[in-house]
Amino acid sequence: MSYFSLDNMEVLPHGQPSFNRTKGLIDAVSNNPDCQLLEILFSTKDGQVEKEALIVEVACDGFPPGNRLGIQYPERFALVVDKNDRELVDVLALRTDFPALPHMNSTPLGNPLSLCLYFGPKATVLRTWTPQKFLRQLQWWLTSTANENLHAADQPVEQLFFMTPYELILPWNFDEISNDPRMAYQVSRVVERSGGRLSLVLDALPKDGQQLGMDISIITVDTLPVVHGAVERLPSNLGELADQMASKRIDVLSPLRQSLLENITANGLASKGQALRVILLLRTPIVRAAGNFQERIEHKAFFFHADRREIGEAIGAYLFSGNKFYADVLGHVDESQNAGWRAKVVSAIEVLSFNSKSRLRIQSGVSSEGPKGVLVGVGSLGSAMLNIWTRCGWGEWSVIDNDHIKPHNLVRHTAFGAQVGELKVKVVSQLCEATTHGAAVVTPINADATSLTQEVVAALQKAQLVVDASASLDFPRAISKVDQVGRHISVFITPDGNAAVILAEDSERLIRLLSLEAQYYRAVINSGWGMNHLNGHLGTYWSGASCRDISMALPYSRVLVHAACLAEQVQQVSELEGSFIRIWQRNPQTGAVELHSVETQANRYIEHGVFRVFIDEGLEQKLWQMRSEKLPSETGGVLLGYHDLTEKVIVIVDACVAPEDSISTEASFQRGVVGVPERLMEVAQLTAGVVGYIGEWHSHPPGCPARLSNDDLAQLTELAMGMREDGLPAFSLIVSESEVCVYQGVVL
Numbered sequence: 001m002s003y004f005s006l007d008n009m010e011v012l013p014h015g016q017p018s019f020n021r022t023k024g025l026i027d028a029v030s031n032n033p034d035c036q037l038l039e040i041l042f043s044t045k046d047g048q049v050e051k052e053a054l055i056v057e058v059a060c061d062g063f064p065p066g067n068r069l070g071i072q073y074p075e076r077f078a079l080v081v082d083k084n085d086r087e088l089v090d091v092l093a094l095r096t097d098f099p100a101l102p103h104m105n106s107t108p109l110g111n112p113l114s115l116c117l118y119f120g121p122k123a124t125v126l127r128t129w130t131p132q133k134f135l136r137q138l139q140w141w142l143t144s145t146a147n148e149n150l151h152a153a154d155q156p157v158e159q160l161f162f163m164t165p166y167e168l169i170l171p172w173n174f175d176e177i178s179n180d181p182r183m184a185y186q187v188s189r190v191v192e193r194s195g196g197r198l199s200l201v202l203d204a205l206p207k208d209g210q211q212l213g214m215d216i217s218i219i220t221v222d223t224l225p226v227v228h229g230a231v232e233r234l235p236s237n238l239g240e241l242a243d244q245m246a247s248k249r250i251d252v253l254s255p256l257r258q259s260l261l262e263n264i265t266a267n268g269l270a271s272k273g274q275a276l277r278v279i280l281l282l283r284t285p286i287v288r289a290a291g292n293f294q295e296r297i298e299h300k301a302f303f304f305h306a307d308r309r310e311i312g313e314a315i316g317a318y319l320f321s322g323n324k325f326y327a328d329v330l331g332h333v334d335e336s337q338n339a340g341w342r343a344k345v346v347s348a349i350e351v352l353s354f355n356s357k358s359r360l361r362i363q364s365g366v367s368s369e370g371p372k373g374v375l376v377g378v379g380s381l382g383s384a385m386l387n388i389w390t391r392c393g394w395g396e397w398s399v400i401d402n403d404h405i406k407p408h409n410l411v412r413h414t415a416f417g418a419q420v421g422e423l424k425v426k427v428v429s430q431l432c433e434a435t436t437h438g439a440a441v442v443t444p445i446n447a448d449a450t451s452l453t454q455e456v457v458a459a460l461q462k463a464q465l466v467v468d469a470s471a472s473l474d475f476p477r478a479i480s481k482v483d484q485v486g487r488h489i490s491v492f493i494t495p496d497g498n499a500a501v502i503l504a505e506d507s508e509r510l511i512r513l514l515s516l517e518a519q520y521y522r523a524v525i526n527s528g529w530g531m532n533h534l535n536g537h538l539g540t541y542w543s544g545a546s547c548r549d550i551s552m553a554l555p556y557s558r559v560l561v562h563a564a565c566l567a568e569q570v571q572q573v574s575e576l577e578g579s580f581i582r583i584w585q586r587n588p589q590t591g592a593v594e595l596h597s598v599e600t601q602a603n604r605y606i607e608h609g610v611f612r613v614f615i616d617e618g619l620e621q622k623l624w625q626m627r628s629e630k631l632p633s634e635t636g637g638v639l640l641g642y643h644d645l646t647e648k649v650i651v652i653v654d655a656c657v658a659p660e661d662s663i664s665t666e667a668s669f670q671r672g673v674v675g676v677p678e679r680l681m682e683v684a685q686l687t688a689g690v691v692g693y694i695g696e697w698h699s700h701p702p703g704c705p706a707r708l709s710n711d712d713l714a715q716l717t718e719l720a721m722g723m724r725e726d727g728l729p730a731f732s733l734i735v736s737e738s739e740v741c742v743y744q745g746v747v748l
Contacts, residue, residue: 001095002095002096002097003076003094003095003096004092004094004095004096004111004112006041006053006078006092008043009041009042009043009051009053010041010042010043011039011040011041012040012041012042012052017040017042017052018042018049018052018083019049019052019081019083021081021085021089021131022040022052022054022081024130024131025054025079025081025089025131025134025135026040026054027131028130028131028132028134028135029054029056029135031132032132032135034058034059034060034061034074034139035056035057035058035059035135036056036057036074037054037055037056038055038056038057038076039054039055040052040053040054040055041053041054041055041078048083049083050082050083051080051081051082051083052080052081053078053079053080053081054078054079054081055076055077055078055094056076056077056078056079057074057075057076057077058074058075058076058077058135058138058139058142059073059074060073060074060139060142060143060146062139062143062146062147063142063143063146063147064146064147067146067147068148069099069101069145069146069148070097070098070099071099071142071145071146072095075093075095075098075142076093076094076095077091077092077093077094077115077138078090078091078092078094078112079091080092085126086122086123086126087122088117088118088122088125088126088129089134090105090114091114091115091117091138092107092112092113092114092115093112093113093114093115094112098112098113100113101145103115103116103117103141103145104116108234108236109235109236109240115138115141117134117137117138117141118137166197166198166199166200166303166347166348166349166350167197167198167199167200167349167350167351167352168200168202168279168301168303168349168350168351168352169199169200169201169202169352169353169354170202170299170351170352170353170354171202171203171204171353171354171437171438172353172354172355172356172359172436172437172438172439173356173438173439174202174204174353177204178218178220180204182206182207183204183205183206183207184204184205184206184207185202185203185204185205185216185217185218186202186203186205186216187200187201187202187203187216188201188202188203189201200349202216202218216277216278216279217259217260217263217276217277217278217279217308218279218281219255219256219259219260219278219279219280219281220281220283221250221252221255221256221280221281221282221283222283223245223248223250223282223283223284223285224248224249224250224285225284225285225286225287225294226248226250226284226285226286226287227286227287227288227289227290234348235302235346235348236345236346237342237343237344237345237346238304238311238341238342238343238344238346239341239342239343239344241280241302241346242342245282250282250284252280252282253315253341256280256311256315256317257312257315257316257317260278260308260311260312260315260317260318261312261317261327261328261329263308264312264317264318264325264326264327266327268324268325268326268327269308269309269318269324269325270323270324271309271320271323271324271325272323275307276307276308276309277303277304277307277308278303278304278308278311279301279302279303279304279349280301280302280304280346281299281300281301281351282298282299282300282301282302283297283298283299284297284298284299284300285297285298286298299351299353300348300349300350300351301348301349301350301351302346302347302348302349303346303347303349304344304345304346305344305345305346305347306344306345309325310344311341311344312325312328313325314340314341314344315341316328354436354437354438354439355393355436355439356393356439357369357393357436357439357440358393359393360391360392360393360436360439360440361392361393361394364391364392364393364394366392366393366394366571368394368571368575369393369394369395370389370393370394370395370396370571370574371395371396371463371464371465371486371574372395372396372462372463372464372465373395373396373397373398373463373464373465373466373467373486374397374398374399374400374459374460374463374465374466374467374486375397375398375399375400375466375467375469376399376400376401376449376466376467376468376469376470376475377400377401377449377468377469377470377471377472377475378399378401378424378425378427378428378469379401379403379409379413379424379469379470379471380409380412380413380471380556380559381469381471381491381492381493381559381562381563381566382399382401382428382467382469382470383413383414383415383424383427383428384414384559384560384563384564384567385467385469385491385563385566385567385570386399386414386428386432386442387414387428387431387432387435388563388564388567388568389567389571390432390435390436390440390442391435391436393436393439393440394571395465396441397432397442397443398442398443398444398445398459398463399425399428399429399442399443399444399445400425400445400447400449400456400459401423401424401425401445401446401447401449401470402423402446402447402448403423403424404421404422404423404424405419405420405421405422405423405424405427406420407420411556412554412556412559414427414428414431415427415428415431423444423446425444425445425446426444426446428442428444429441429442429443429444443459445459449470449475449479450474450475450478452478452482457482457485460479460482460485460486461484461485461486462486463485463486464486464487465486465487465488465489465574466479466485466486466487466488466489467488467489467490467491467570468488468489468490468491468513469490469491469492471492473517473690474646476488476490476503476513476514476517477513477514477517477644477646477647477649478646478647479513480512480513480514480515481514481647481649483509487504487505487506487507487509487574488505488509488512488513489502489503489504489505489570489573489574490502490503490504490513490516490517491503491566491570493558493559493562494533494534494535494536495534495535495536495554495688496535496536496554497554497555497558497559497562497588498535498558498585498586498587498588499533499562499583499584499585499586500562500565500566500583500584500586501520501581501582501583501584502566502569502570502573502580502581502582503516503517503520503580503581504516504570504573504574504579504580504581505579506577506578506579507576507577507578508577510579510602511579511600511601511602511603512603514614514649514651515601515603515614515616515651516579516581516600517651518603518614518616518641518651518652518653519581519598519600519601519616519618520581520583520598521653521654521687521690521691522618522619522653522654523581523583523596523598524686524687525640525653525654525683525686525687525691526654527596529583529585529594529596530686531686533583533585533686534686534687534688558586558588561586562584562586565584565593569582578600579600580597580600581597581598581599581600582595582596582597582598583595583596583597583598584596599618601616601617601618601619601621602616602617603615603616603617604616604617605649606742608650608729608731608742608744609744610648611648611649611650611729611744612648612649612650613649613650613651613652613731613742613744614649614650614651614652615652615733615740615742619652619653619654619655620735620740622654622655623655623697623699623733623735623740624735624740626655626657626699627699627735630658630664630699631701631702632666632701632702633664633665633666633669633701634664634665634666634667634668634669634698634699634700634701635657635658635662635664635669635698635699636658636662636669636671636696636697636698636699637655637656637657637658637659637662637671637696637697637698638655638656638671638676638679638680638693638696638697639652639655639656639693639694639695639696639697639731639732639733640652640653640654640655640656640683640691640692640693640694641653641654641691641692641694642690642691642692642694643694643728643729650694650729650731652694652731652733652742653691654683654691655697655733656676656679658671658672659671659672659673659674659675659676660672660674660675661673661674666701667701668711669698669699671696671698680692680693694728694730694731695719695723695730695731695732695733695745696715696719696732696733697732697733697734697735698712698732698733698734698735699734699735699736700734700735700736702737703737704736705736705739706734706735706736706739706740706741707734707741708732708734708743712732712734712743715732716730716732716743716745717745717746719732719745720744720745720746721745723745729744729745730744730745731743731744731745732745
């Protein structure tokens with residue numbers, strides 16, 4: 001039997017180890033009847049003991065003799081203990097013909113194989129590690145391996161090669177563009193880290209474009225499927241790599257030679273000049289058993305330390321003549337005549353790639369590709385939501401905004417200082433592209449969305465979903481009048497940052513944002529949670545200081561909390577057909593969040609001259625209920641809503657109950673005044689000055705239609721004269737048994 005010797009270690013005199021773990025192992029081996037201690041070794045560095053090793057023989061009764069994998073009874077191991085207690089004890093198989101098996105650690109060729117005993121992280125293993133448990137784990141590894149059940153059926157297949165300290169990071173679409181003759185590959189960035197670790201970022205650029213870095217020839221070899229099993233140790237030269245691949249019926253020399261021939265013109269290559277580097281990239285399907293479907297494609301790269309010209313000459317691809325290299329079309333590799341190619345040094349490189357959008361979705365647990373969408377407003381909230389959607393590969397976005405980055409925006413925006421002065425749409429599109437290395441492309445549209453220019457309208461018409469994060473009332477109201485555009489969802493954060501709101505149209509846009517806004521305000525006015533909901537608004541009028549205006553002292557943390565919630569909710573709501581009003585009220589002291597959902601109602605409008613007056617079925621039901629409660633007498637009260645003179649709309653939000661000093665009979669109603677001014681002030685406060693007085697409402701008794709009587713007409717005329725002082729129209733609403741009618745006052 002032939003065994004490795006540990007040449008860098010010597011026998012410990014008197015058998016007295018220095019490390020407590022070594023002493024514990026000696027004791028455990030002595031008390032384990034299946035283990036025998038043969039020798040104790042040690043090594044030093046700078047006069048200090050660095051490692052100690054126990055040479056032991058370990059027997060196991062749990063596996064059959066003559067097993068297929070060649071595990072013997074007993075096996076000899078070196079248990080190598082490092083002076084650093086945070087390192088695991090290394091188990092080296094000393095038999096020179098010990099089989100290469102799954103679950104081993106990387107060691108150089110020509111050295112003992114190292115067993116990988118544990119599945120968990122090193123730090124976790126060490127928390128419960130004892131010498132006795134360690135020996136049992138070693139015996140379990142041997143038994144499970146010999147019985148061929150160490151690798152669980154549901155465990156991912158083993159990789160082909162061990163890991164290396166070097167990384168090659170490919171473009172996300174490398175497989176698509178790798179055969180494009182118009183593209184050249186360059187290492188655009190090299191990142192060095194501690195311990196000699198390197199990351200090389202590879203970019204694909206047009207061959208006639210600007211050179212960014214080292215010129216690289218990427219030679220891709222698609223191999224036959226390989227059955228997972230023993231993890232290959234890393235080769236140090238082309239000869240070792242060729243031998244390893246040949247054992248798996250994979251030829252690497254022919255594709256290498258062919259690729260080098262394709263990378264040389266009839267004019268040849270000058271013998272001197274820019275270094276021409278070569279990376280051999282193997283793409284190997286890994287299967288669990290012969291004939292099975294491939295479970296993954298493993299990429300492994302090998303960097304040649306020699307120049308492309310040297311490699312080509314060594315393997316018979318190039319001929320050197322007159323200070324130039326030319327294609328050797330008749331050449332071939334003859335190992336008996338030219339073994340120089342075997343010595344060409346290679347370094348193995350881990351192959352990673354930037355995520356494609358599909359990989360982003362897989363890693364984020366997102367099943368839907370998302371819509372072709374438009375995001376209106378990429379300020380604080382919009383930029384944060386777009387960042388989230390980009391990172392999970394959801395949606396294909398155009399963004400509309402006409403603002404630019406100012407210094408104060410950096411408090412609550414994804415932009416960086418170097419982007420101050422740039423258009424917001426340009427900034428977010430660049431950030432999204434940089435985040436995904438070009439996998440996600442955002443189309444910037446520098447425009448005021450409410451202008452509805454040809455470019456804006458074209459984008460909205462192509463969109464399946466439009467998300468409004470504009471932090472204003474302008475766009476939602478304007479777009480509610482426009483047909484043949486995508487479904488709209490409006491999102492915003494309240495002024496103090498303690499609540500977030502989503503108003504979502506149904507998929508057919510039967511209930512639009514204009515009506516959802518009114519229903520939201522009615523909920524704010526009449527719900528307990530609405531009392532402090534809009535705290536912190538800046539003024540009594542919505543223009544320039546609306547409930548959605550968050551240009552005030554507000555930490556970015558509150559924006560991000562709600563941005564995450566809203567981004568996720570938009571993803572979910574967009575998959576549903578109905579309309580939604582949802583409010584998330586957050587306690588900043590505890591972080592607790594309370595959800596309030598408002599049932600949405602269909603709406604209608606009445607044409608009154610240049611105005612459209614909107615009312616929804618929820619308010620109509622409320623009016624009928626208040627009428628019913630007061631029968632047989634009439635009742636009435638103040639009508640609440642808002643005028644939007646830009647959009648030429650009046651939206652009825654709510655109707656107040658009759659004041660206590662009202663005079664009500666079966667044939668008439670005269671509204672009182674007690675509590676009315678206070679209620680109007682309260683409503684303005686609750687809705688950030690948006691909702692206020694727009695007119696009066698009253699009921700008619702049974703059998704009487706909702707038509708203006710002479711008294712009603714006189715009252716409406718008087719009301720119109722009063723409202724004319726503010727330049728506003730006045731309205732009277734009448735509710736009968738079966739209808740609700742709205743009338744506009746006219747001053748003759």
